[in-house]
Amino acid sequence: MRTTRAPLPPRLARMAAMVPGGSRVADVGSDHGLLAIELLRSGRAAWCVATERTPERLAALARCVARAGEYAALELRAGDGLAPLTVADRLDVVVVGGVGAGSVAAILDGPALARVAPRRLVVQPQTDPGAVRRRLATLGWEVVDEALVGAGGRTHLVIAAEPFDGSRAHAHPTLSADDLLEAGPCLVRSRDPAAARYWRRESARLAGILRRVPSPEARARRELALRVLAALGDVDPA
Secondary structure, X not given: OOOOOXXXXXXXXXXXXXXXXXXXXXXXXXXXXXXXXXXXXXXXXXXXXXXXXXHHHHHHHHHHHHHHOOOOXXXXXXXXXXXXXXXXXXOOEEEEEEEOHHHHHHHHOOOHHHHHOOOEEEEEEOOOHHHHHHHHHHOOEEEEEEEEEEEOXXXXXXXXXXXXXXXXXXXXXXXXXXHHHHHOHHHHHOOXXXXXXXXXXXXXXXXXXXXXXXXXXXXXXXXXXXXXXXXXXXXXXX
C-alpha cells in the first residue's frame, strides 16, 4: 500500500511536466526519488532509472523509495553522471536537476550523452543558466521549452532541450544569439511575465551597484537587462 504524498515542490513539478508521457527516463542524481516516483505514478515515465553518485547515497535513495511503495518499473543504480546509463536502457529523456551550471556541464560532457542518445534533456540548473544554455548549444542541443518557477523566495529555471535539427527559427530582431542564450530564447519569444519580473529585479540590482561602483561588468549586465526588457515589451522602472 502506497503512502499519501505531499505535492511535488514546484521546480520538480515543472520538470515532470516537461517529460512527454510514456517516456523511458533517467533521473540523474535523484536525491530522495520524488521526481522519479511522480513520473512513474503519473504515467509520464513508463520506465525510470534513478541514479546516485555513491553506493551510500544510493542506499539513502532506496530507503526513500521503499517508503513510497513498490514500483516495478523503477531501477536504482550508483555511478557518476551518465556512467550508470546504458544503450539498452533505450532512454527517451535524461533529467538533471538541483545542481550548478558546472555540474550540469560535467554530467553532459564526454561521450556518454551520445552513447545513450536520449531524445530530450530536462535540466534545472541552480546557477548561471546562460552558461548551461551555451553549453547545450556547443553540444548540439537546442532549447525547446523553458519555465521560471518561484518557490521559497527563489526563482528556479527549468530547461528542456532536444538535438538541434535546424527546424526552428533562432534569430531575434533586436537580440543577438548570445543575448538569447543568456535570457532564454523560449522565455523571450513567449514574452514570459516571470522573465520580465526577473530582469526588472536584475536591472534594479545592477543600477544600485553602479550608483556605488563604476563596474564595467555591472554596466554590461545592466545594458543586457535593458535590451531583454525591451524585447519582452517591458519598460524598466529603475
